[in-house]
Amino acid sequence: MASCVRLLLVWAVFLAGGARAFVDEAVDVIRLSKEIGEEVLNSWDVLGRPFNSSSGVELPFIRRHERRVLARLGQVARAIERLEEKVEQNGAVARLLAGTGRRETRLELRLHELGDLLSRVAAAERQMRDYVRLQRELERSTLQDFAAWCVSHEPRALSGLLERVHALVRPPHQYLLGRGILQLMLEDLEERHPDVCELQLSPHQLIYDMYNTISLAEIKGYAMMQFSWMLLKIYGKGNYTQEASLTRERYVERTARAAAAARRETYAQVTRLLQGYIENEVDMNTEQTCKENCGYYTLAQNHGCFKDMYCARQPTCKGRIINCQYIDSDMTVCPAKKGSTRRYEWIEYENGNRFGQMTSECHRGKNKVDSWWRWLFWHCSYCMCLCDESGPTSDRYFSLWDATSDVKNNKVVTGIRLVKYGRVFHLQISEGTLGERGAVTPGGWVPVQKFDVNDAGVREGQDYHTLSYERRALDLDELDSPRGQILTGVRFSVIGAHLHFEIRSTPFNYTTGRLAPERNQWISNDNTDGSDAPRSRLELYKPDVPTRGPQPLQVDSKHDQYVEFTNSDFEKDAAQSTVPFVDIQPVEPMQGAALISGAGMIHRGARGSGGFVSPKLFTYDHSRHVHADPPPASLQTAEPDSMPMSNF
Ligand SMILES: *[C@@H]1O[C@H](CO)[C@@H](O)[C@H](O)[C@H]1NC(C)=O
Ligand SMILES: *[C@@H]1O[C@H](CO)[C@@H](O)[C@H](O)[C@H]1NC(C)=O
Ligand SMILES: *[C@@H]1O[C@H](CO)[C@@H](O)[C@H](O)[C@H]1NC(C)=O
Numbered sequence: 001m002a003s004c005v006r007l008l009l010v011w012a013v014f015l016a017g018g019a020r021a022f023v024d025e026a027v028d029v030i031r032l033s034k035e036i037g038e039e040v041l042n043s044w045d046v047l048g049r050p051f052n053s054s055s056g057v058e059l060p061f062i063r064r065h066e067r068r069v070l071a072r073l074g075q076v077a078r079a080i081e082r083l084e085e086k087v088e089q090n091g092a093v094a095r096l097l098a099g100t101g102r103r104e105t106r107l108e109l110r111l112h113e114l115g116d117l118l119s120r121v122a123a124a125e126r127q128m129r130d131y132v133r134l135q136r137e138l139e140r141s142t143l144q145d146f147a148a149w150c151v152s153h154e155p156r157a158l159s160g161l162l163e164r165v166h167a168l169v170r171p172p173h174q175y176l177l178g179r180g181i182l183q184l185m186l187e188d189l190e191e192r193h194p195d196v197c198e199l200q201l202s203p204h205q206l207i208y209d210m211y212n213t214i215s216l217a218e219i220k221g222y223a224m225m226q227f228s229w230m231l232l233k234i235y236g237k238g239n240y241t242q243e244a245s246l247t248r249e250r251y252v253e254r255t256a257r258a259a260a261a262a263r264r265e266t267y268a269q270v271t272r273l274l275q276g277y278i279e280n281e282v283d284m285n286t287e288q289t290c291k292e293n294c295g296y297y298t299l300a301q302n303h304g305c306f307k308d309m310y311c312a313r314q315p316t317c318k319g320r321i322i323n324c325q326y327i328d329s330d331m332t333v334c335p336a337k338k339g340s341t342r343r344y345e346w347i348e349y350e351n352g353n354r355f356g357q358m359t360s361e362c363h364r365g366k367n368k369v370d371s372w373w374r375w376l377f378w379h380c381s382y383c384m385c386l387c388d389e390s391g392p393t394s395d396r397y398f399s400l401w402d403a404t405s406d407v408k409n410n411k412v413v414t415g416i417r418l419v420k421y422g423r424v425f426h427l428q429i430s431e432g433t434l435g436e437r438g439a440v441t442p443g444g445w446v447p448v449q450k451f452d453v454n455d456a457g458v459r460e461g462q463d464y465h466t467l468s469y470e471r472r473a474l475d476l477d478e479l480d481s482p483r484g485q486i487l488t489g490v491r492f493s494v495i496g497a498h499l500h501f502e503i504r505s506t507p508f509n510y511t512t513g514r515l516a517p518e519r520n521q522w523i524s525n526d527n528t529d530g531s532d533a534p535r536s537r538l539e540l541y542k543p544d545v546p547t548r549g550p551q552p553l554q555v556d557s558k559h560d561q562y563v564e565f566t567n568s569d570f571e572k573d574a575a576q577s578t579v580p581f582v583d584i585q586p587v588e589p590m591q592g593a594a595l596i597s598g599a600g601m602i603h604r605g606a607r608g609s610g611g612f613v614s615p616k617l618f619t620y621d622h623s624r625h626v627h628a629d630p631p632p633a634s635l636q637t638a639e640p641d642s643m644p645m646s647n648f
Helices: 002-017 023-046 059-088 092-098 106-133 140-150 158-169 181-191 193-199 203-234 241-262 622-628 632-637
Strands: 275-280 320-325 330-335 344-349 354-356 367-370 372-374 378-380 382-388 397-399 411-421 424-434 440-445 464-466 473-476 478-480 485-495 498-507 521-523 561-564 581-583 596-605 612-619
Touching (some): 023 241, 059 203, 106 158, 106 203, 158 241, 203 241, 411 440, 411 581, 411 596, 424 485
Parallel strands (some): 397 424
Antiparallel strands (some): 330 367, 411 424, 485 498
């Protein structure tokens, strides 16, 4: 039990320090799967120029190619093995799979089946490794049989096994078979903390480990099938180019789905604060003229829809139109999917510029959008602008209400998170009861008082803050309580045009654990733009949507900075998203049993990513009270416990 508590502690530190701590291993697995994909493609090249496989091939030729392909396969197998050792190090998944069968729940049955399937894939892979090792002594028919088994349609053959593993992760008929195994696990683990403790892991890591284990099986299977097609080709059984490419497609599809199943909602977004918007010059002035150019319209609005051109086919920006620029005269626009907060999936200009990711299909059909000439000398250009339109589709509000613990009943803050209810972001805290000598009994999350900005009596500036082009800065501060005080609340306020973070501290007596609520104080770093040393801005360089890209996102903000919510990069995302995203994962060290002295707002990001903003907590430094734990005789000389000191 002691080690379990320790591990939970480690996890808590991870949570406080980095929500993406466990992505590392998953990234390794993803990288390996990419590398193996490339290795396999290159191995096809080993076979060289197309040869006539139907005419029976010369024996030396077969031997040479066979050896090369098997050597490659050996390399791939070793790479898989190395990562497998890493993933299996903590053995939690193995223990979970081994420990099933006591209860006949749906989850147990699925885990049992999964364990069975994975062990069959593993057995096949072991056999393959043996064959690679012993290739010189083996009959060719042995290898050929094995390769044929790997790619056989028979349900119990390799590809059938992999399909069944995948069906457990993503059931093909969700209504019939219910949720996937990762969801079932998560729900089960969240209900039964003690058993997670037995496994000495957090639910999230367990999900990641499970995901890694399944992905590794996929990679193994994929490599084996690809090399089998190669061998069969060498043995003159057929061409198989098409078959191999189908295997690859199915593999890519399966792994993408499995990754989606392992993911959980860990973030929320401010939406449509500043969004890329195509508008023709002719509709941005009252005279419907085209005498200016795009750059002229730094702050404009829509004044109509001239001759029902492209303007009639897209929702008008009813707010302000900002910072227009000319990219090219003619373009193809892929409108966003229904229900999306984007306007466009992507835009392709005739000069070759591409905005957004042109990977997905264009479900609602492409639009050809061409500028035109008026009387030969006025060009009515389509401009790329930003739209700042607050309205029902734009989530850009932050609650200014205090989130405080029940100090009258001696409760203190033990956790923090950002949540989005409707269109409004709130700070939420969890609280626990403070006892003697820093002991905290965990309580629960304090319910948020939800509201909509349109509710009667709810006022902008009092109850909530609205982000806009001029008012979109969020202060990033890390605030700690003075000595002898403890965290009992957090809130957002507005200072100047900035959304500002504050904490509430309350003095307490360490020995007795009593709070002194009559001496509460709100603390913040009131540095403004007008001061001698104004806060510095955290630059977001060509920010992409932060969930794209494999790079880990580290804390890149410092105390006394601010970040501005802004549009994503034009080229990477057609400026359709608002970044940074908001991390909504709870930060609750020691599952609510830690003594917390401070809190902050931080940014986690990387060059070229919009990153995430998230709250942070500081645990109370118990060493402050080492002196307060003296032998009884020297009680008189002990330092007083709750002497208020100046900030920082
Ligand atoms: C094998 O099939 C592919 C695609 O079907 C084709 O391009 C290639 O020429 C074929 N090779 C031989 C040797 O028939
Ligand atoms: C392959 O070999 C067979 C038999 O020798 C021959 O009939 C056929 O034309 C050859 N095909 C090609 C593409 O060379
Ligand atoms: C804390 O409480 C103890 C026990 O009531 C008391 O003796 C001590 O003086 C208190 N410390 C402070 C700083 O008030």
